[in-house]
Each structure stands twice: as C-alpha cells, then as structure tokens.
Amino acid sequence: MDFGLAEDHASVRDSVRNFARAELAPGYLARSKRSDFPWAVHKQVAELGVLGLLAGADHNPLDAEDFVAAGLAVEELAYADVNVANAVIPVMLVASLLSRHGSEHVRGEWLGPLVGGRTYVSFCLTEADSGSDAAALRTKAVAVDGGYVISGEKASVTMAAHASALIVTAQTYREGVHLGVSAFLVEMDDPGITTSGIADTGWKPMGRSMVHLDEVRVDEGALLGAEGAAFRSVLNGFDFTRPLLALTGVGCAQASLDETAAYVRERSAFGSPLARFEGVSFPLAEHSTTLEAARLLCYSALWKRGSGVRHTADAAMTKWYGPKMAGNAIKECLLLHGNYGYSAEFPFEQRLRDVLALEIADGTAQIQKIIISRELFGAEFTPYRG
Secondary structure (H helix, E strand, O other), X not given: OOOOOOHHHHXXXXXXXXXXXXXXHHHHHHHHOOOOOOHHHHHXXXXXXXXXXXXXXXXXXXXXXXXXXXXHHHHHHHHHOHHHHXXXXXXXXXXXXXXXXXXXXXXXHHHHHHHOOOOOEEEEOOEOOEOOOXXXXXXXXXXXXXXXXXEEEEEEEEOHHHOOEEEEEEEEEEOOEEEEEEEEEEEOOOOOEEEEEEOOOOOOOOOEEEEEEEEEEEEXXXXXXXXXXXXXXXXXXXXXXXXXXXXXXXXXXXXXXXXXXXXXXHOEEOOEEHHHOHHHHHHHHHHHHHHHHHHHHHHHHHHHHHHOXXXXXXXXXXXXXXXXXXXXXXXXXXXXXXHHHOXXXXXXXXXXXXXXXXXXXXXOHHHHHHHHHHHHHOHHHOOXXX
C-alpha cells in the first residue's frame, strides 16, 4: 500500500493550498454572511483548473479525470472557505454529467463557461415529498414532437438564484407509457420557470431555492443520456460527491483544530498554558484522530472510484461519518476558545452553521446507513429500493 501523493496530486494540493490560504481565508467570515455569490473568487478557483478536473479531456488540466485530485482541491479550499469549496462540487458533478451524457450542442455551449467559472448549472433532484427517496419524485416530463414538456416543483436547489441552467430529473412518459426517471438540461430563462428562496442558517453565499416548472418546453437535445436512465447514468455521481462533501467538512474542521492548537499553546490559566491541561489536549487529540480517519476513508472511496472498484458503501460511510466528526470538532474548538469562541467575530460559530448543511446534503446520515446496510446485507433486508 502506498499513501504517498503522485506528482500531479501534490501539484494540485500545493497550488490550491497556496491560493486558498493567502487569498480565500482572510475573507471567509465576510463572505459567509452575504447572500451574493462571490463570482470573482469562483473565477479564480476556475483559473487553477479545479473546475475541470472531472470535465473530460478537453477541459481537464490533468491527463485524465482524477477523483483523488478533486478531493485534495476541495479539502484545501474548505480549509480556507467551506462555502467556496462546496460551490465547486456541483460544478464537478454537472461537468462530469455533461461531458459523458450531454449532446454535442450541450457540451459545446455549457462546458467551457461552466468550468471557466463564468456560469453555473444547478442540480435539481430533491422534492418536497421525495428527498432521499428519489424514485418517488413527482416532476413529469412528457415527450412531445421535438422535445419534452416538464412540470413539477423541486426543493432545496443549491445555487438556483445564481444559475443560468438546471439539470432536472423527472418521471418520463412517452405516449402514456412510463419510461422511468430521466435528466434534462433546462435553461433558467425558459418560460414557465420561477424560483423562491429559502432562508438558511448557513451556506448563504450559495443559497437554496424552490424551483417551480410549469409546462416548461425543452428540445430533444436537452435529454442527458437515455430516456429513463437517470439512476444508472446520472445519479451514481453521488458516489463521488459524497466523499467530496465530507472532505469539505474535514478541511474546515482541520482549520479550526489548527487555530485552536495555536490558541491553547499561548493562552494560560493558573500559570500554565492551556495545552498542558488534559481536559484541553485530550479532546483535540481525539478530534485529530477522528478527522484523520474520516480523511482516509474519503480518499479511499475516491481512489476506488478512479480505479473502477465498487465504492457505494464507502461513499455512504464518508458521508455520515465525515460531516458528523467535523461538526463535533468545530464545536469543541469553539468551546475551548471560551467566550471568544462564541463571538461572531471568530469563525467557529459560522463554520458550525455551514458544516451542519453537510449532514443533510446528498442524503442524511440515516439514509447513508441504509445504503451501507443494503450493501452489507442485501436489498431485501432494507427499506431502500435503489
């Protein structure tokens, strides 16, 4: 076994780390409290080549798609600004989907601007009555001459307020026959689309929205992949977005641990540095251990993805364990700073708000445990239909 980084991996990590800690970290708190998306920063990330790592040969700065490199990039970004990092992951997912399943026209029109940080395409899966139970979604796409008519409502759509297009999943019908769930690229300015924002406790620069689709007409080229094939060709992307999401929590929590370790070395009580008290040092030692375990689990899942090894259970493990451990670590760091840590002038309470979203996005911990159980015992022993 070799846990060392390849030359490309080290290059990606170092270039993103240098940029993130010098340029992103100082502005995290100010950006995190605003609802406008930091397009200038997003374009700087794009200039590093990060957004193209999974976008196909024409847009990838590396020789081939590299999921470990993607993980290193988002972890380093999250160390400095967890929201900037989490805005990158949907781009990676959508770019991968478009490069693999988009028509020539769709790839030509959208991939360049997307990985260049000049536009955004949001992913629409969740609905009010079908979050993790994606097969129960109610949005419909009815085939008509030359295209499809889509109607329905999507909930919890990240970045919808800033997006130029959406990838919409819908139950598909042709001549009254149900074909299964398909995915479509839908432009935001198409007639029949309206949005309404959701007031959240974190992730404010990205934001979430409800998206309403009222008989939205798209042409045949908007279909991604085959009709009814979204679960096979599109939604398996969650097996790499889940470890990426977990790594943003790990990176954010690592920054909190590093800051707290520096603080307790300098802060004294009863004539001794806080770091000498086991009530302070032991919790930090424990959180350092759980974060390292989460990190290794994530990179193992991403390595398996790139190597073609089955990794659905691994991805689910990262998704319930990583965000939970990250949140626990950040909370401990806040408390170890005492009254200062509770202040909004320090980053801990904001990081806690932002990281909490990771326990929900791409499936809650309960759903991840169902997936793990399904992989362990077989589908007949779980309520999950996937």
